[in-house]
Amino acid sequence: MSAVQPARRIALDVILAVRESDAYANLLLPVRLQRAKLSEADAGLATELTYGTLRRQGYYDVVISIAAGRPVDKIDPAILDVLRLACHQLLSMRVAQHAAVDESVQLAKTVGSNSATGFVNGVLRTITRSTVDEWQERALATAKNDDEHLAILHSHPVWIIRAFRAALAAEGRADEIADLVEADNVAPRVSLVALPGNATVEELDAYASTFSPVGATLDGGDPLQLEAVRTGRARVQDEGSQLAALALSRSRPIVAGERWLDLCAGPGGKAALLAAEAAVGGATLVANEVVPARAELVRKALAVFEPAPVVWELDGTTVGDDHAEEFDRILIDAPCTGLGALRRRPEARWRKSPRDVAHLSGLQSNLLNAAIAALKPGGILAYVTCSPHLAESKVIVEGAIKKWGSAIERVDTPAVLGTITESQLDLPESLHAQLWPHRHGTDAMFIQLISKAE
Structure with a gap:
């Protein structure tokens, strides 16, 4: 050796x-x-x-x-x-x-x-x-069709190639499939978020992010060399994750006294950004994470705030029973296959299978329905997945719309992001937003804002 x-x-x-x-x-x-x-x-x-x-x-x-x-x-x-x-x-x-x-x-x-x-x-x-x-x-030469050709060339399982192609086709952009899977094999640059009220982008000594007003990008090096990162006032966080949290916190002006819930908060990245936004606007955040070890990570992520937000360890699918119509804003960053973050977790593509999608979709649907029940009339929630798979994104939202009828309504999420972002996002006409590595340089985040009738 x-x-x-x-x-x-x-x-x-x-x-x-x-x-x-x-x-x-x-x-x-x-x-x-x-x-x-x-x-x-x-x-x-x-x-x-x-x-x-x-x-x-x-x-x-x-x-x-x-x-x-x-x-x-x-x-x-x-x-x-x-x-x-x-x-x-x-x-x-x-x-x-x-x-x-x-x-x-x-x-x-x-x-x-x-x-x-x-x-x-x-x-x-x-x-x-x-x-x-x-x-x-x-x-x-061993490939039998176009999907297998792409799967070999860009080293993705065939079922993921097909799922990505379907998601892009839903936007009328199926011809971008090769660009997408090629982007999955490029290591992303380090993305930072300056927590509002705690740090500024200017003090991070990095390039301002293309879209997030609180984001910055490092060319290289250890982010812990930055004092704001060492002290927890800034964090390493993908720009797509920042936009997902900001879509909720900046969807409408904050009214002092609002109560917010991050339903699936582990490991705490989006919860920290929401907590900062809530504190600036006079709202309070509750973070929930059912897995004890991940709940501890959330507590550590939120320790920089004084007072630190409350952390629950509840089964998120029951929150509508125990806390009906209690929250003004809710983030559901639902457990998913993580197919949108293959740049950061390259091994995930070999661990997942179509069976995982089927298993997770039931949980995702239950979490969304529970969150709607816990949302106050007139409140707003964000359903987010780090997966562009249609069965984990659009299909889940459509199921909730069918179940709840006129009690809920999709909010024009691209329009909301348009009021937040520093640059114009290239998004097809739709009420949801789907970010892509090859198009936006972010993880493939799906974001749908939903409001509840008064």
């Missing part, structure tokens, strides 16, 4: 943990890097190796199956992880071939048998005998 670079060793450890323990790379990798005390260059290498391998896993599996002469499900999972890591170096990075092959063989010794190391060496030697373009041509 002494011959293996620490960056490669850490990358493999994280990739193994993602597969074996359902670990989240974006949470585990920073911890491993901090413990290893790598140089900035080695930390950057470990990051690229980890995220790049996870993003391109599907494509690498096609290449490996061709080079190995067997399906990847017939290869020991740990050895397959070693091969994927090596493929990223050989096919997507400017890494010397001998270094990638030799160190991968050394890594294979730590997770497999002696015969497995010979297998790894043979497969990688086969890959090095052809060019990057030749391997892409061979891989794409």
